[in-house]
Amino acid sequence: MTDHPPLALLEAYADGQLTAAARHQLEAHLVSCHQCRDHIAQSQQLGRWLRHLSPEIPAADLAFRIQAAVAGQRRRSQPGWLKPRWLALACAGLGGVLIFVALPELGASLSNALTALETNSLSISLESLLGAPWEALVSLISTGWNWQSALMESTSLILVLGMALLTVAALGGLAQLLRQPTPRNG
Amino acid sequence: MRPTDEELVARHLRGDPGAFAELIARYTGRVFNLAYRFTGERAEADDITQESFLRAYAALPRSQPERPFKPWLFQIAVNLCRDRARRKRPVTFTELDSADEASEAWIETIPEDGLLPLEQLEVNELEAALHSALMELPEEDRLMITLRYTEELSYDEISQLVGVPAATVGTRLFRAKQRLRVKLSALREAAYD
Numbered sequence: 267m268t269d270h271p272p273l274a275l276l277e278a279y280a281d282g283q284l285t286a287a288a289r290h291q292l293e294a295h296l297v298s299c300h301q302c303r304d305h306i307a308q309s310q311q312l313g314r315w316l317r318h319l320s321p322e323i324p325a326a327d328l329a330f331r332i333q334a335a336v337a338g339q340r341r342r343s344q345p346g347w348l349k350p351r352w353l354a355l356a357c358a359g360l361g362g363v364l365i366f367v368a369l370p371e372l373g374a375s376l377s378n379a380l381t382a383l384e385t386n387s388l389s390i391s392l393e394s395l396l397g398a399p400w401e402a403l404v405s406l407i408s409t410g411w412n413w414q415s416a417l418m419e420s421t422s423l424i425l426v427l428g429m430a431l432l433t434v435a436a437l438g439g440l441a442q443l444l445r446q447p448t449p450r451n452g
Numbered sequence: 453m454r455p456t457d458e459e460l461v462a463r464h465l466r467g468d469p470g471a472f473a474e475l476i477a478r479y480t481g482r483v484f485n486l487a488y489r490f491t492g493e494r495a496e497a498d499d500i501t502q503e504s505f506l507r508a509y510a511a512l513p514r515s516q517p518e519r520p521f522k523p524w525l526f527q528i529a530v531n532l533c534r535d536r537a538r539r540k541r542p543v544t545f546t547e548l549d550s551a552d553e554a555s556e557a558w559i560e561t562i563p564e565d566g567l568l569p570l571e572q573l574e575v576n577e578l579e580a581a582l583h584s585a586l587m588e589l590p591e592e593d594r595l596m597i598t599l600r601y602t603e604e605l606s607y608d609e610i611s612q613l614v615g616v617p618a619a620t621v622g623t624r625l626f627r628a629k630q631r632l633r634v635k636l637s638a639l640r641e642a643a644y645d
Contacts, residue, residue, distance in 0.1 A: 274622040277629070281600065319579065320583075322484065322494070324497070324501065332480060335506055
């Protein structure tokens, strides 16, 4: 037989990429053509070796660098005012201002609280605790209630709010640090 | 159970920060190998791999969610490889085919004897010879062989990725393998001279 099918067709057959109809038609030719059969066999053999060829391995840290780059792109795509660092700075700034405003009044609040202590004539001594623990405990609770009353004053509230904002700022900074990508091996 | 690419993409689009990281871990090596086989340079392959994932990350929200991730990612990488090659050497890839047809008419005939009795090579010799011969082929030949035999893409998938008809994929693969056989023969003859 001298009429051979196109070699690209033999290649597609060797690769298993022909339709069922095309494959059936070609196989009718292959029955009586050893040249085409040999060519297909060689092509399949070369394909098997190419499949087993070792791939080129990237540097061990490439995946990590890509993850860091993607994380950077994600941060850059966020609205500026939503970025954790700016929110943390805003909270820290506001908290600092509130504390600065409340500090002058803090002394007065503490003084009032100490006065409440003296008024109650509480004397918690080691001797009281050991000699009359129940009475000492009742006195402690009533003193705590007075502290609570002192804290209800507005200036102290401002101080508490300021400290809360500073805590939020600190937590925001910690969250920013924890968002750094960790290496993942593929 | 290992999540599929489509599941990871869906989770990423819902805001799961670990999903895309999983895709990076899964495909970094394969994209790098594809880029290296095309460019022949590790540093360039490194850059192309990183850029491929950055572009995929930016484009995912706008892409069709049902589209298979792997061929799409490979297409981004191939486009980047070709862009860089085009900047280095302004030759259109269709021109390469025309030049080959004129000078390689022998390719279209079945040889009486095989160009290379592969079974005569030792296994380690074959690995080294194959790699060396492959990297001497033109870029597009290396690309076709890598997409078909390393990544196991079908002719249809390669056709969509490379931008040629499926029948042309078969033709190009055939010619690439014929050139590879010639290179292997030459390397073997040089080794035994």
